[in-house]
Every structure is written in C-alpha cells, then in structure tokens.
Amino acid sequence: MRRALELAECAEAQGEVPIGAVLVRAGEVLGEGWNQPIAAHDPTAHAEILALRAGAARAQNYRLPETTLYVTLEPCPMCAGTIVHARVARVVYGAPDPIAGAAGTVYNLLQSQTLNHRTHVTGLVLAEACGERLRAFFRARR
Numbered sequence: 001m002r003r004a005l006e007l008a009e010c011a012e013a014q015g016e017v018p019i020g021a022v023l024v025r026a027g028e029v030l031g032e033g034w035n036q037p038i039a040a041h042d043p044t045a046h047a048e049i050l051a052l053r054a055g056a057a058r059a060q061n062y063r064l065p066e067t068t069l070y071v072t073l074e075p076c077p078m079c080a081g082t083i084v085h086a087r088v089a090r091v092v093y094g095a096p097d098p099i100a101g102a103a104g105t106v107y108n109l110l111q112s113q114t115l116n117h118r119t120h121v122t123g124l125v126l127a128e129a130c131g132e133r134l135r136a137f138f139r140a141r142r
Helices: 002-013 047-059 077-084 129-142
Strands: 020-025 030-036 068-073 090-094 118-123
Touching: 002 030, 002 047, 002 068, 002 129, 020 047, 020 077, 030 118, 047 068, 047 077, 068 129, 090 129
Parallel strands: 068 090, 090 118
Antiparallel strands: 020 030, 020 068
16 A cells, blocks of 8 residues: 555646555556546546556456455546456555445445455555545645
8 A cells, every 4th residue: 555655646746636556466566557537638547447457468367366456545436347347356445435435435336246246345544644645635726
C-alpha cells in the first residue's frame, strides 16, 4: 500500500486525482498505475485499470489469478467489474469511497453472488493516509 501511495503522488503531480495501484503476485510486482484520465483523454484510465493492463501484459494473460491489487481508494464499479473479469484473487484498499465504492461501501460487486468470480477484500489499510491525500487534493482545488 505504501507503493500505491507513492504512485498516487505521481497522479497528483500531473493534476490528476491522487490514486495509485499496485498488482502483485507471489511477492513480485506485475503492474503499477496511477490515475491518468485527464492526461490520457481516457475515462477508463483509472489507477486500477492501468495496473491491471500492465500486469496482464507482463503475465501475457488477461486472467490474473493468485494476484493481489493494492489501491489507495476503494474501486469504483468500472474497476470492480474489470477486477472480477481478470479473476484477481484479492483487493486491498485504503480509503473507502462513500460515493461510488464497489467493494462494499456503496455496492459490493467484488463479492456478488450473481457474478462468476468473487474477490477477497481487505479494506481500510492505511486508510487515514490514503484518505488525507485525497482530502488535501480536493481542499486545494476548491
């Protein structure tokens, strides 16, 4: 999660919402990402999506079993759907998202019984540090 926080700094330095993500398998980093939808002109360029894309390219497989995705903010529905589709085993997130959180705060797509894959979720890891980075970013923009 500390590496994900470092990546969130990259997003913030580019004027993006400070969210970072790291995909790990067996102690090895497969992919990393930070929010880039503004710079990339791409609404799907969330930190999680970019980390999953990099991990899939490295693994040469769109399925990513036995992986853990660390992300500083609870995944949104788009990211949660991608996580399920990629068969990520576990998601560890920092701050909850009371507006669009899809790992249990607003929705629970990662553990939905109606989908064909469920992901183990651990939330609130370094939640204060992750949440404060986001709060400070939005305070400065107002």
